[in-house]
Amino acid sequence: MEVRVLIKSQLSSLIDRIIEHVPVVGVKQKEGKYVYAKLDQGKEFCPDFDVTVQSPKEFIFPPRETLFDFTLGKDMQLNPHYSKDTLVIWGVHPYDIKAINILDAIFRDTHQDKHYLMRRENTFIVGIDPLRASEKSFWSSMEADKVDKGFDFILTDLGDEYIITIGTQKGRDMLDKHGVSNLASETQIKARDRVREKQKDLCLSNRKLNFPLKMLPYLLMKGEINKLWKEKAEKCFSCGSCNLVCPTCYCFDVQDEVDITLTRGERYRVWDGCLLENFALVATGENFRGEKYQRYRHRFYRKGLYLKKKYGQFACVGCGRCATACLPDIADPVDIFNTLFNSLKGVLIHG
Amino acid sequence: MANNSIYKPELAELVRIEQLTEYEKLFEIALANGRESLGHLPGQFVEVSVLGVGEAPISVSSSPTRGKNFELVVRKVGNVTKVLHELRTGDQVGIRGPFGTHFPLEEAEGKDLLFVAGGIGLIPLRSFIQYVLDNRHKYGRVIIFYGCKTLPEQLFLDELKKWRRREDVELVETLDNPCRQWKGNVGVITTCFPKVKIDPENTICTVVGPPVMYKFCLIEARAQGIPDDNIYLSLERRMKCGVGKCGHCQINHIYVCQDGPVFKYSDIRGLEEAI
Numbered sequence: 001m002e003v004r005v006l007i008k009s010q011l012s013s014l015i016d017r018i019i020e021h022v023p024v025v026g027v028k029q030k031e032g033k034y035v036y037a038k039l040d041q042g043k044e045f046c047p048d049f050d051v052t053v054q055s056p057k058e059f060i061f062p063p064r065e066t067l068f069d070f071t072l073g074k075d076m077q078l079n080p081h082y083s084k085d086t087l088v089i090w091g092v093h094p095y096d097i098k099a100i101n102i103l104d105a106i107f108r109d110t111h112q113d114k115h116y117l118m119r120r121e122n123t124f125i126v127g128i129d130p131l132r133a134s135e136k137s138f139w140s141s142m143e144a145d146k147v148d149k150g151f152d153f154i155l156t157d158l159g160d161e162y163i164i165t166i167g168t169q170k171g172r173d174m175l176d177k178h179g180v181s182n183l184a185s186e187t188q189i190k191a192r193d194r195v196r197e198k199q200k201d202l203c204l205s206n207r208k209l210n211f212p213l214k215m216l217p218y219l220l221m222k223g224e225i226n227k228l229w230k231e232k233a234e235k236c237f238s239c240g241s242c243n244l245v246c247p248t249c250y251c252f253d254v255q256d257e258v259d260i261t262l263t264r265g266e267r268y269r270v271w272d273g274c275l276l277e278n279f280a281l282v283a284t285g286e287n288f289r290g291e292k293y294q295r296y297r298h299r300f301y302r303k304g305l306y307l308k309k310k311y312g313q314f315a316c317v318g319c320g321r322c323a324t325a326c327l328p329d330i331a332d333p334v335d336i337f338n339t340l341f342n343s344l345k346g347v348l349i350h351g
Numbered sequence: 352m353a354n355n356s357i358y359k360p361e362l363a364e365l366v367r368i369e370q371l372t373e374y375e376k377l378f379e380i381a382l383a384n385g386r387e388s389l390g391h392l393p394g395q396f397v398e399v400s401v402l403g404v405g406e407a408p409i410s411v412s413s414s415p416t417r418g419k420n421f422e423l424v425v426r427k428v429g430n431v432t433k434v435l436h437e438l439r440t441g442d443q444v445g446i447r448g449p450f451g452t453h454f455p456l457e458e459a460e461g462k463d464l465l466f467v468a469g470g471i472g473l474i475p476l477r478s479f480i481q482y483v484l485d486n487r488h489k490y491g492r493v494i495i496f497y498g499c500k501t502l503p504e505q506l507f508l509d510e511l512k513k514w515r516r517r518e519d520v521e522l523v524e525t526l527d528n529p530c531r532q533w534k535g536n537v538g539v540i541t542t543c544f545p546k547v548k549i550d551p552e553n554t555i556c557t558v559v560g561p562p563v564m565y566k567f568c569l570i571e572a573r574a575q576g577i578p579d580d581n582i583y584l585s586l587e588r589r590m591k592c593g594v595g596k597c598g599h600c601q602i603n604h605i606y607v608c609q610d611g612p613v614f615k616y617s618d619i620r621g622l623e624e625a626i
Binding site for chain 2: 281
């Protein structure tokens with residue numbers, strides 16, 4: 001991978017030049033927290049954020065997205081919608097890039113989702129290696145402290161300069177176009193690698209899994225009937241906040257809307273959440289996951305076992321947003337997985 | 352990248368509508384875009400769109416052996432199906448599919464077949480039964496258990512009449528709440544099992560009915576000695592997208608819209624939340 005270098009003070013003017021050509025959303029400060037929002041100027045970008053309230057998921061998988069519009073009446077016409085808008089997302093931490101890689105795999109799998117893929121193709125991902133971790137982060141345990149793909153280029157802060165690791169031709173073209181052409185030296189690349197090696201130590205010492213990650217699916221397989229699920233789920237509000245903030249939750253509902261003329265309308269998808277009470281409800285009134293503990297358990301199993309089986313990747317990247325968002329404080333995967341590990345230690349050791 | 356949207360239905364026309372019971376209507380559907388046929392196998396389902404209202408997963412009720420059009424039988428129960436019931440011959444609907452797995456057409460060849468249909472479970476099973484009757488020489492005995500709550504809920508009355516008359520079909524009908532003129536069996540569907548002597552090792556048993564029925568039918572089928580490998584079920588879930596994306600139909604790691612709706616019992620035995 002080609003590696004370039006940029007004097008730190010030149011970063012905001014680089015963003016300014018890019019904004020002239022393409023809309024850029026980036027990390028900004030808002031009420032003491034960090035969010036992705038449209039950047040009007042490069043200097044608005046906050047490079048030293050710990051975590052954003054929402055992941056950048058909403059820009060590649062919008063909360064509401066038109067799938068097609070239609071005309072009603074004798075000669076019905078259906079016109080699919082595919083986004084052609086180009087967007088740059090500036091400042092994505094490795095764990096969120098990993099989450100995007102997971103979404104890519106899911107929507108690229110058999111029955112390719114062209115709506116997602118078109119938008120994804122037109123999105124530039126500018127990564128940034130983290131300088132600090134949020135209180136609830138545990139991305140080191142999820143092996144998401146660094147990434148080698150999924151970005152067009154990624155910035156690493158070396159103090160006086162940014163090392164820019166190029167991930168795609170698209171990324172290289174953008175840098176060429178805006179005059180970022182200085183190649184990084186061997187020394188600088190080594191310094192970048194040292195910085196990256198230390199990233200895993202940024203998460204707090206109490207924010208780790210007490211067992212090797214590869215053991216997680218096995219742990220879940222053994223822990224299906226465990227009092228933990230019912231105990232914790234008793235406090236669940238079924239609000240779906242954990243789904244909402246999760247960078248890898250992608251379940252959706254599909255609905256129709258007819259406009260006021262009653263001659264045309266659109267079919268769109270909206271985010272849904274498996275913790276919501278009616279998620280598995282069918283028209284006959286049967287709710288196949290009607291109990292709180294079933295929905296609660298399902299989400300952890302999806303993250304640690306089901307999607308891992310299907311796509312070969314864990315659907316949790318350790319961003320800690322669910323743990324932060326959950327009011328009754330029952331959504332923390334570190335807590336759940338470690339508690340499960342402790343309760344099953346005996347079983348695991350003795351087979 | 353895929354050429355088309357996986358969510359965009361193709362247009363189809365309702366060419367015949369028949370009221371079967373108070374709540375169920377049969378729709379014969381012709382695809383509009385010159386596609387020869389749906390290309391489905393018994394047990395598969397389609398996503399039916401009433402544009403402006405929404406989309407619902409409906410199992411195909413006719414066998415592919417019965418011509419190029421296909422039939423859906425729909426209970427008026429949700430938003431989409433309520434409006435579907437208001438449509439008339441000549442109206443258009445959207446169709447996506449067929450999706451999912453099918454009944455064991457080939458595995459069942461040379462074997463005896465036991466169909467266990469509870470209520471509207473006969474709708475998808477009818478596709479399989481028609482297929483078997485159209486290829487009658489390939490299969491052994493054909494035994495059908497059909498249970499309803501009351502007589503007016505019985506579907507496909509003309510076909511039932513034919514099945515009753517056929518010597519190569521053993522039909523056992525039962526009602527939970529019989530009326531005066533009912534001369535058949537009385538009781539829930541599991542009471543049909545002792546009525547027929549089967550050769551369990553050589554019988555393929557296919558069960559379709561409301562969710563509550565499966566547990567009891569499985570107990571009964573196993574008590575008869577039918578091996579788990581010979582038992583097939585069709586499970587209902589909220590199959591919103593039909594293409595394994597939206598997450599609604601998941602049972603653990605299984606996507607009912609892709610890995611089902613037809614399952615061999617031995618493949619899902621012990622799966623939490625399945626039955």
